[in-house]
Amino acid sequence: MELAGLAMLALAALLLLVTGLPAYAVLIAASLAAVAVGLPMGAVDLGLMTALPGRVVGLLENDLLQALPLYVLMGALLNRLPLADTLFRAGVALLGRGPAGPLVAAIGLGALLAPMNGSVAASVTTLSRVVQPNLLKRGVPAGRGLAVVCVASTLGVVVPPSLVLILLGDAMMRAHTEAVNATGHMVRIVNTQDMFRGALVPAALFLALCLALAWWLGRRPVYRASTGPALEPERPLGLAGWATAGATVAFVGGLLAAVAAGRLYAVEAAATGAAALPCFGLVSGKLDRATLDAVLRDTMATTGALFALFVGATTFTLVFRAFGTDRLLADLVAGLPGGPAGALVGVLGMIGLTAFVLDAFEIVFVVIPVLMPPLLMRVPDAAWVSVLTLLALQVSFLIPPFGYAVMMVRGTLGGSVVMRDLIRSLSPFLAIQALVLGTTLLAPALVHLADPEEAAAPSALSEQDALDRMRSMVPAPDDD
Numbered sequence: 001m002e003l004a005g006l007a008m009l010a011l012a013a014l015l016l017l018v019t020g021l022p023a024y025a026v027l028i029a030a031s032l033a034a035v036a037v038g039l040p041m042g043a044v045d046l047g048l049m050t051a052l053p054g055r056v057v058g059l060l061e062n063d064l065l066q067a068l069p070l071y072v073l074m075g076a077l078l079n080r081l082p083l084a085d086t087l088f089r090a091g092v093a094l095l096g097r098g099p100a101g102p103l104v105a106a107i108g109l110g111a112l113l114a115p116m117n118g119s120v121a122a123s124v125t126t127l128s129r130v131v132q133p134n135l136l137k138r139g140v141p142a143g144r145g146l147a148v149v150c151v152a153s154t155l156g157v158v159v160p161p162s163l164v165l166i167l168l169g170d171a172m173m174r175a176h177t178e179a180v181n182a183t184g185h186m187v188r189i190v191n192t193q194d195m196f197r198g199a200l201v202p203a204a205l206f207l208a209l210c211l212a213l214a215w216w217l218g219r220r221p222v223y224r225a226s227t228g229p230a231l232e233p234e235r236p237l238g239l240a241g242w243a244t245a246g247a248t249v250a251f252v253g254g255l256l257a258a259v260a261a262g263r264l265y266a267v268e269a270a271a272t273g274a275a276a277l278p279c280f281g282l283v284s285g286k287l288d289r290a291t292l293d294a295v296l297r298d299t300m301a302t303t304g305a306l307f308a309l310f311v312g313a314t315t316f317t318l319v320f321r322a323f324g325t326d327r328l329l330a331d332l333v334a335g336l337p338g339g340p341a342g343a344l345v346g347v348l349g350m351i352g353l354t355a356f357v358l359d360a361f362e363i364v365f366v367v368i369p370v371l372m373p374p375l376l377m378r379v380p381d382a383a384w385v386s387v388l389t390l391l392a393l394q395v396s397f398l399i400p401p402f403g404y405a406v407m408m409v410r411g412t413l414g415g416s417v418v419m420r421d422l423i424r425s426l427s428p429f430l431a432i433q434a435l436v437l438g439t440t441l442l443a444p445a446l447v448h449l450a451d452p453e454e455a456a457a458p459s460a461l462s463e464q465d466a467l468d469r470m471r472s473m474v475p476a477p478d479d480d
């Protein structure tokens with residue numbers, strides 16, 4: 001019955017594609033269907049299923065999850081208040097009225113807002129509403145603008161300390177613990193802060209290359225604003241607008257940097273932002289009753305969907321393991337040819353395929369707990385594996401025509417998307433992604449450049465080394 005778990009995965013993927021139901025509903029439905037079949041056949045232990053409530057409660061007691069609704073609230077406030085539009089206009093004005101300014105400003109805005117939106121779908125919605133009309137108004141061709149929206153919406157996957165990184169850090173810690181217990185190696189368990197430090201250099205490299213590419217593409221004559229519709233007169237920001245943009249960048253950027261550097265916990269930074277942004281809205285007069293209602297509805301809807309997905313994924317993985325399919329996948333990963341490198345590439349390919357139908361959160365909750373433990377038994381550097389997973393996800397989200405971000409843009413903007421133009425415009429950004437992914441794959445040290453000296457890349461300890469270290473921690477008895 002080990003194959004029943006794979007049938008569950010296939011059923012869940014089919015239901016997601018055909019029905020359009022929320023992922024948590026699909027995961028729970030697939031789990032219930034599998035249990036209904038497995039119980040009469042004796043393949044599923046009823047006693048194991050009675051442990052589900054305690055398992056859910058135990059997972060929800062994680063302090064890290066307190067940051068989720070606070071981050072979502074920050075993202076909703078930035079989206080509903082006119083801050084995103086102000087930031088974009090300030091970026092364009094700061095870069096001058098040249099043709100490259102709007103593209104560079106759009107990438108920068110995505111880097112600032114996407115980590116708090118977390119979800120690719122939420123980022124696509126925000127950037128499509130704020131950025132795409134402004135790009136068209138400034139004469140940027142539609143295909144180029146849509147490609148920039150797609151790329152900017154995925155920056156929340158790799159730029160720390162995003163919601164995706166926070167949740168992936170927790171999932172990788174559990175997977176690494178499981179792998180260490182199975183192998184018996186004495187290694188330091190990876191944590192969320194390791195994810196932040198590991199993603200810093202690859203994310204900074206990718207962001208810098210995207211900004212440079214956007215600037216270069218904007219300077220090319222075919223993409224200049226003069227080739228598009230006539231530019232409308234730009235309303236000046238004024239002193240208040242510049243002050244708002246500068247304060248927002250300093251505040252949000254400072255919070256994100258403090259969390260990524262380990263100066264603040266994610267919960268502390270999220271609570272600070274969730275308290276400061278409403279105060280700004282009230283003082284500036286931009287947060288009225290209607291806007292506050294919309295912000296709270298968005299926050300509750302997104303947070304509820306995340307926690308429902310969390311419960312659905314916990315149910316799904318429990319049933320999946322009840323059939324013993326996790327052992328089947330462990331044997332499959334262990335049998336992949338090419339040694340640890342072959343296993344790593346194979347698992348990254350599997351995760352990339354799931355990204356065609358699942359969002360980042362769904363992959364973290366459902367796929368990572370299943371595939372990562374057997375992989376980490378062969379590749380012990382969990383931080384390196386985590387960063388490669390993020391980069392592989394981002395690449396998959398942007399591969400047309402089935403990439404998740406591409407499909408979300410098409411769904412949001414409908415018939416205005418010309419796939420041929422979008423593919424041509426996305427190609428150079430995909431080349432940059434492939435370059436960063438390949439560089440990180442070939443140079444694991446890139447992930448550990450930001451590590452403190454005492455937290456170098458993990459390595460296994462022999463039993464004798466572990467005993468020697470334990471003896472060194474015990475004070476020697478006095479000769480008296």
